[in-house]
Amino acid sequence: MDKIAVEKKWNKLWSERQVYKFDENNVDDKYYVLEMFSYPSGSKLHVGHWYNYGLTDSFARYQIMKGKNVFQPMGFDAFGLPAENYAIKTGVHPQDSTLHNIEVMEGQLKNIGAMFDWDHEIKTCLPDYYKWTQWIFIQLYKKGLAYRKKAPVNWCPSCNTVLANEQVVDGRCERCDSQVVKKDLTQWFFKITDYAEELLQGLDNLDWPEKTKAMQRNWIGKSQGGEIVFELADGSGSFKVFTTRADTLFGCTYAVLAPEHELVPKITVPAQKAAVQAYIDEVAKTNEIERLSTAKDKTGVFTGAYAVNPINGERIPVWIGDYVLASYGTGAVMGVPAHDARDYKFARTHGLEIKRVIKGASPDVDDELPFTDYGVMCNSGEFDGIASERGKIAVVEKLAQTGKGKLTTNYRLRDWLVSRQRYWGAPIPIVYCPHCGEVPDENLPVLLPYDVEFRPDGTSPLAKHDKFIHDVRCPKCGAPATRDPDTLDTFVCSSWYYLRYPDAHNAEKPFDTALIDKMLPVDKYVGGAEHACMHLLYARFITKALRDMGYLHFDEPFKSLVHQGVILGPDGNRMSKTHGNVVSPDDYVNAYGADVFRCYLAFGFRYVEGGPWSDDGIKAINKWLDRVERYVTAAYGDYPAKEDAGAEERELDRVRHSTVKAVDADYPAFSFNTAVARMMELVNALAKYDKLPVKNARLYRGAVDDLLKLLCPLAPHFCEELWQQTGHEGSIVVSKFPEYDERALKVSEAEILVQINSRPKVRLTVDSTLSPAELEKFVLADSRVAEALGGAAVKKVVAIPGRLVNIII
RNA sequence: GCGGAUAUGGCGGAAUUGGCAGACGCGCCAGACUUAGGAUCUGGUGUCAUCGACGUGGGGGUUCAAAUCCCUUUAUCCGCACCA
Numbered sequence: 001m002d003k004i005a006v007e008k009k010w011n012k013l014w015s016e017r018q019v020y021k022f023d024e025n026n027v028d029d030k031y032y033v034l035e036m037f038s039y040p041s042g043s044k045l046h047v048g049h050w051y052n053y054g055l056t057d058s059f060a061r062y063q064i065m066k067g068k069n070v071f072q073p074m075g076f077d078a079f080g081l082p083a084e085n086y087a088i089k090t091g092v093h094p095q096d097s098t099l100h101n102i103e104v105m106e107g108q109l110k111n112i113g114a115m116f117d118w119d120h121e122i123k124t125c126l127p128d129y130y131k132w133t134q135w136i137f138i139q140l141y142k143k144g145l146a147y148r149k150k151a152p153v154n155w156c157p158s159c160n161t162v163l164a165n166e167q168v169v170d171g172r173c174e175r176c177d178s179q180v181v182k183k184d185l186t187q188w189f190f191k192i193t194d195y196a197e198e199l200l201q202g203l204d205n206l207d208w209p210e211k212t213k214a215m216q217r218n219w220i221g222k223s224q225g226g227e228i229v230f231e232l233a234d235g236s237g238s239f240k241v242f243t244t245r246a247d248t249l250f251g252c253t254y255a256v257l258a259p260e261h262e263l264v265p266k267i268t269v270p271a272q273k274a275a276v277q278a279y280i281d282e283v284a285k286t287n288e289i290e291r292l293s294t295a296k297d298k299t300g301v302f303t304g305a306y307a308v309n310p311i312n313g314e315r316i317p318v319w320i321g322d323y324v325l326a327s328y329g330t331g332a333v334m335g336v337p338a339h340d341a342r343d344y345k346f347a348r349t350h351g352l353e354i355k356r357v358i359k360g361a362s363p364d365v366d367d368e369l370p371f372t373d374y375g376v377m378c379n380s381g382e383f384d385g386i387a388s389e390r391g392k393i394a395v396v397e398k399l400a401q402t403g404k405g406k407l408t409t410n411y412r413l414r415d416w417l418v419s420r421q422r423y424w425g426a427p428i429p430i431v432y433c434p435h436c437g438e439v440p441d442e443n444l445p446v447l448l449p450y451d452v453e454f455r456p457d458g459t460s461p462l463a464k465h466d467k468f469i470h471d472v473r474c475p476k477c478g479a480p481a482t483r484d485p486d487t488l489d490t491f492v493c494s495s496w497y498y499l500r501y502p503d504a505h506n507a508e509k510p511f512d513t514a515l516i517d518k519m520l521p522v523d524k525y526v527g528g529a530e531h532a533c534m535h536l537l538y539a540r541f542i543t544k545a546l547r548d549m550g551y552l553h554f555d556e557p558f559k560s561l562v563h564q565g566v567i568l569g570p571d572g573n574r575m576s577k578t579h580g581n582v583v584s585p586d587d588y589v590n591a592y593g594a595d596v597f598r599c600y601l602a603f604g605f606r607y608v609e610g611g612p613w614s615d616d617g618i619k620a621i622n623k624w625l626d627r628v629e630r631y632v633t634a635a636y637g638d639y640p641a642k643e644d645a646g647a648e649e650r651e652l653d654r655v656r657h658s659t660v661k662a663v664d665a666d667y668p669a670f671s672f673n674t675a676v677a678r679m680m681e682l683v684n685a686l687a688k689y690d691k692l693p694v695k696n697a698r699l700y701r702g703a704v705d706d707l708l709k710l711l712c713p714l715a716p717h718f719c720e721e722l723w724q725q726t727g728h729e730g731s732i733v734v735s736k737f738p739e740y741d742e743r744a745l746k747v748s749e750a751e752i753l754v755q756i757n758s759r760p761k762v763r764l765t766v767d768s769t770l771s772p773a774e775l776e777k778f779v780l781a782d783s784r785v786a787e788a789l790g791g792a793a794v795k796k797v798v799a800i801p802g803r804l805v806n807i808i809i
Numbered sequence: 810g811c812g813g814a815u816a817u818g819g820c821g822g823a824a825u826u827g828g829c830a831g832a833c834g835c836g837c838c839a840g841a842c843u844u845a846g847g848a849u850c851u852g853g854u855g856u857c858a859u860c861g862a863c864g865u866g867g868g869g870g871u872u873c874a875a876a877u878c879c880c881u882u883u884a885u886c887c888g889c890a891c892c893a
Contacts, residue, residue, distance in 0.1 A: 211813055211888090218812070221892065243893060256893095298891085323891050333893045341810095342891050412892055532888080566887095603834070604821060614821065616835050623848095624834085630849095674823070677833035684833090687850090753829050758874055760829065798873055803828055808873050 001629055003593035007717040011113060019731060020115035022071045027518045031068035033060040034498055034558075036527030036535075037075045037122070040101035041082060045108045047567045047575065047601075047613065048528075050585050054598040055564070055607060055672055056526040057114035061713035062667035064115075065737035071519065072115055073501040075122030076102050079130075080490045081164055084424040088455055094424040095450060098125055113594050113716055115733075120504040124493040129500065130426035131445035132510035133493050136542065137418075138429055138440040145191045145545055148438070151417055152260075155183035161456030162421040182284045187419035187486070188428060192541045196220055196411040199540055207560040209608075212532045219533040221412025226396035228334065228405045230255055232267060233306035233315055239263055242329035242410050245339065246399075247391035249311045250380040251357035254335040256300060256319045256346070258326040259283045267318065269304025276301050276320065283322045298323055298346035309334075310404040311395060312381065321346060327414055337370065344370035355379065358388060416538065418489045423454035423461035425487025433474035433481040441475055446483070460485040495538040496546075498522055498557055516552055521559040529563040536561070562670055565610025567601070572612045583613045595715035596622045602672035602714050624680065625718060628707065631686040635704040636726045641697040648692055649699045653744050655685040656703045660740040663710045672714065682707055701726075706738040753804040754785055761788045772799040779805045 014020065022030075035056050038049065053074075060072045083094035102123060109116065122129055140146040154163040158178035162185075167174045192199075200220045203213045225244035232238060239257065243249075257264055259280045268276045279301040300321030307318050316335075323342055324333050337347030337354040347354050358375040374388035383391055399405025419428065427446045430438050449468045454461040462468055463485035474481040499511045502519040506512065536558070543557040568574055569581025576582065589597050600618040605611045645653075659682040666675035686703060689695065709732060712719040716733050723732035750768035752775075753760055762784050770778060776799040779785055785807075792809040799805045 214813065215888065218889070223892075225893080241893075245893080323893095325892075328892050330893095336893090340893070342893080345891095410892085529887085606822070609815085609822095611821070614835080617821070619847095620835060627849095673821090674833080677823075680833055751829095755829085755874080763829090796873065798828090800828055804874090806828085806873050 001626075001718070001721060003595060003625075003718060004590075006721045007111075007113060007593055007595065010717045010720050011110065014731075014733070017731075019734060020072075020117055021119070022117045023069050026069045027515070029067075029069040030519055030523075031060075031063045031070045032519055032522045032524075033063065033070055033072045034501075034522045034525050035072075035074070036525075036531065037077050037494070037497060038105065039080060039082070040076045040078055040098055040105055042086065042097065042101055045105065045112075045585060047583055047585055048564075049109075050112060050597065051567055051601050051605075051610070052526060052528070052564050053109065053114055054112050054594075055602060055670070056524075056562075057112065057116075058598065058602065058672065058713040059524065059526075059667060059670060060115060061716060061733065062737065064734060065709065065712065067736070070115070071120075071502070072117060073120040073122070073504070074109060074114075074116035074118070075120075075497060075501070075504075076105070076124065077490060077494050077497075078102065078123050078125035079425045079487075079493055081422065081424070084422060084454055087424075093450070094454070095125065098424075099123075111589065111594055112598070120501050122497055122500055122504055124426075124490075124497065125424075127445040127447060128505070128507065130448075130493065132500065133426045133488060133496070134429040134444050134446055135510055136496055136546070137488065137492070138442060138444075139549055139551075140190055140545060141430070141440050143545065143549055145194065146188055146418075147191065148186055148188055150184045151187050151189070152182040153185050153187075153421070154180050156180055159456045160458035179285055185419075185421070187417055188430075188484075190416040190418055190541070192416045192538070193411060193413055195541050195544050196222070196413050197409075198544060199413075199537065202540065202544075202556055206556060206558070208558075209529075209561065209563060212529065212536070212561065212563065215532045216537060219413065219537065223410050223412075225408065225410060226392070226399075226405050227330065227408045228396070228399060229310060229403070230307040230332075230334070231310070232318075233308055237263065237266065239307070239332050240330045241332045241334045242408065243334060245336070245388070245392055246395040246405070247374075247377055247380075247383075247386075247388040248336040248339045248357055249309070249334065249395050250377070250383070251336045251338045251355045252309050252316060252334040253314075253337065253347070253353040253355055254317045254319055255307050256321045256324045256333050256335055257303075258324040258331040259320045259322060260326040261320070261324075261331045264303065264320055267303050267305035272302060272304040276303060279320065298342060298349050300346060300350060302350075310399055310402075317352070319346075319350070328412060329410055339370055339372055341370050341372060416489075416491075416541070418492055419484075419486040420489055421460040421485075422487050423448075423452050425490060426493060427462065427468075428484040428486050428488055430484040431472050431474060431481040432484070433477060433479055435479055436474050436476045439474055439476050439481070441472065441483075443475065448487075460487075462487070491535060491538050494535055495542040498525075498539070499543075499546075499552070511552075513552055517554065520552070520554055521557055524560050524562065525558040526562045526564060532563075563608060565605060565608050567605070567610050568612045570613050570615070575613075588618055592618060592622050593717070595718045596625060599625065599676065599714050603676040605673060607670045607672055624683070625715060627687075628683055628711065629718075629722060631683060631690060632704045632708065632722050632726060634690050635686075635697075635700045639697075640694045642694045643696070645696055645699060648689060649696050652685055652689045652699060652703055655682055656706055657740040657744040660706055660710065660738045661745065664737065664740070667713065675710075676714070679707060679710055682710075708732060709735060709738050750802050752779075752802065754779055754782075754788070755804060755806040756788055757808060758806055761785075768802050770801055772801055775799045775801055775805060779807075 035053050060070050064070045078098050083098045086097055087094045124130060137146060154168050156163050156173040156178055158176045159173060163173060163180060168180050172178060173180055200217060200222055203216055223244055225242055226246040227240050227242050229238050229240055298321060300319045303318050303320060305318045306315050309316055335343045337343045338356040339358055357377060357379045358371055359378050360375050377383045377386045377391045386394060396405045396407050427448055429441045429444060429446045431441050433439055449465050452461050452465050469483050469485060472481050472483055499516055502515050503512050539557050546552050547555060569579055571581050573579045573581055585597060600621045603621060604617045659678045662678040663675045708719045708722055712732050720732050749765050751763055751765050754762040754764060764782060766778055776797045794807055794809055796808040
C-alpha cells in the first residue's frame, strides 16, 4: 500500500464528509478531550507535538469507537514574547508572523490525521477572542480580584526595557550583557491568594498525577504558625513577623527586615544611613537566583534601631538582610540563631548573641547548635519544660492576651502579576481619569493597534502610541482620560480558552453558561508537566472566580490530567540545536507516512515517560503494518475454506478475544506501547493460522476485522483503506470498538508449576477450574510430584489455581 | 540544600499489583526461498557452567514466595530554590 497517498485520500474524504464534527445536539454523551494548545512558533511541528497531539488523538478516537460524542478542539496561544522578539530582530510585525505561522501549523496539524474539529478553532490574538480575555479582567476587577500595586521588574538599563526572567542570564541581559537591576513599577495583580485554601483542598478530588498535585501543594505552600508583633524600642512603631516556631521566641536575639521593608527608611539611625542605603542598592542589582542562593554568605546591615522581644521584654537589634524576602510572610523574621540554620549562620557572621531555649528529648545528649528539631523549652520563664509542639501554640496564645500575637495560616502562593510592559498581548482594559481614577472600559474590545513602535526604549510600546493612549474618554464622567499602556500576561489568555471552545465564535458572550455547564469539565486534559504550577493553577483559579460570579457552575476545569513524557534525541539528551540531535518528524512522515510515525511513537515509549528516539524502531513498525496488510488481504482472499471450528480456530479465537480485552484496557490508560504489543501477538497468531491449508473464513475474517478496529485509533488512514478494500460498508473510524467474550478466554486446562521449597520442579497440566484444595490434592497425588518429593514429609502446601503449587518439606 | 521520580538482557520496554522475570519489538545467530537481499518466512537468543547455579543499581530484612513490601545506600533525571 502506498501509505502516503492513502493518507491524502482519506484526509480529504473525512474532511468532506465531516466525520469529526462534534454533535452539538447530544452534549449529554459528550467526552471533552483537550490537548494544551500550541504556541505558533516559526519552526515546524516537532516530535513533541506529534507525541502530544497524535497519541491523545488516538485516545480520543478510541473514545469515539466506544460510543462517546467526542469534542476535540484545537487552537493557538498566539500572543507572547517570541513573536515580539522576532519582530525586534527582523522587523516583521508580530501579527504578520504569528498569523503566518498559524497558517503553516494548521496545515501540519491536519497532516497528523487528528480529528480536531476546526470549526471551533481559537486564536487568542484576534479581537473576537481577546475581547473576552479583557472581559474576564473587568469581571475580576469588579469583584475586587484585580488590583494595582508596586512590584519589582527586571530592568535592563542599557536596553531601557523590562526583561522576562528567561531573558536574564546570570543576572545579565541576554541581549546586551548589562547588569540587570530591579525597578519598581505599578502593576496589575489578580488575587489568586484569595483562593489559596480552595485551590489546595480541591486537589484531593482530582484525577491528576500525584506528583503534579504534590507540586501544586508545595507551590501553594500552606503553613500554620503565629504572627507576632515587635514594638520598636523607642515606641515609634512596630512590625510583625510570621513564625512556625513561636516556642523558640525566648531565643530571639535580633530581628531582620527585608531590605525592601517599608519601615527600613524610617528606623535607620543617621550613622547607619549610608551603609544601609549601599546595601539596598547592592541587593537591587542581584537577581533572584543569586539572592536566594543557599551557598552564599548571610549578608546584612544593622539599622541602628532596636525592638522589644514581646515575650520577655528584651531589647534586640534590628537588621536588614537579603535572606529575608519581602514577598513571603510579613517581610520580617525573628532571629533565633540557636534553633534555625540560617539565623545561626547570620548570627555567627555578624557576632550576634546565640541563646539556647530548646533542649533535645534526651537530656544527656549535648546537642550541637543550631538545634532545629522539636524538643523541650528551657530558659523560657514560665514555659520551661513544655514540649515544642505545645509551646509554639501556648506562646502565641499568651501574646494574644496583650494583642501582641495571633495564630495564623500563611501561604507561599503570591498574587498573580498580569501586567506586561509589552506590545504583543491583550491590552489591559482600564482607563485613568483625572476625576474618577481607574475605571474599567467596558467598550470591548480595546483594540491592539497595529502601527506601534515595539523596539525597546524605556516604556511600554503602547505608551508611545498617542492615539491609543489618549483617544479615550472616561466611561464614568466623559472627561478625557488615558489608557493603561500595558498588556496582559499570556497566561491570562490560556487560563480560560477551554471555556471558549464549545461556542468559539459566540459574538455576544465569552461562553454560554448552560452549554459549558454541560460541556465542562474537560474529561481528559493532556500536556506537558512543565505547566504543573502556573497554567494549571491559573486555570483553576479563573474557573473558581467565574463560578463565584455565577457565570458557571462547576468547581474544576480539568477532571483528569495526563502529562506526556519527553522524547529525547538519539543520544539520550533533550533535543536541542546546541546538542545537534533534533529529530524532524517531517523526514519520517515523508518517508513512511503519518500512521507509521504515530504507531512508532505509540510503541517505542511508555507514554508518560518518553525516552530516546531510535531509527530502527520506526522501520520495524513500517514492516509490521505491511505484515498486517498481508494477513488482512489473505483473510479476504481465495483459499480452501471449511465450516467447523477445530483447535486451531479455538486458539485463534482465544488470542483474538484476549487481545481485544487487553487493548480495551490499554487505550484508556494511555498505555499505547502495550496495546501495540498485544496486537502484534494477534498478528503472530494470524500468521500461524494462515499456514493452515484449510481455514475457517468466518473466524479468520472476524479476527482481522477486530484487528483493524483495534489498530484504527493509531493508524486510522491505513485501517480505513483496508476496511474499504475488504468490502466493508461505512467508515471504520466511527465504527464500534470490538467486544470480547469472556467465555472465549477460558482455557479448560492450564499448565501449572509445582515448586518444592519454592524451587521449580515439575510442570503439570491440570483442569483450570479446580479450587485450591482440589488442586493441592491433585498435585500431591501425581506420580512425578511424588518422585520429586522422594518421600519427604510435607509441612505445608500453598496452592494458587491456574499458577502454581508450592510444597514445603 | 529540600522535594519528586527513575534504575529490569546488547537496546526500547513487559510483568494480571506479592505468585514461573525478561511479554512485544529492535539487534544478533542459524536456516529456507532467492541472481541478489537492506524483501519474506522458520528456528534460536538473560548470564555462567556438565547436572545445575546465578540473575531486576548495591547491601540488609519480612514472606512458602519479592522487580513489586520495609530499612539502608549509590547513580541519573526533573522540579523548587534561604518559605521564617
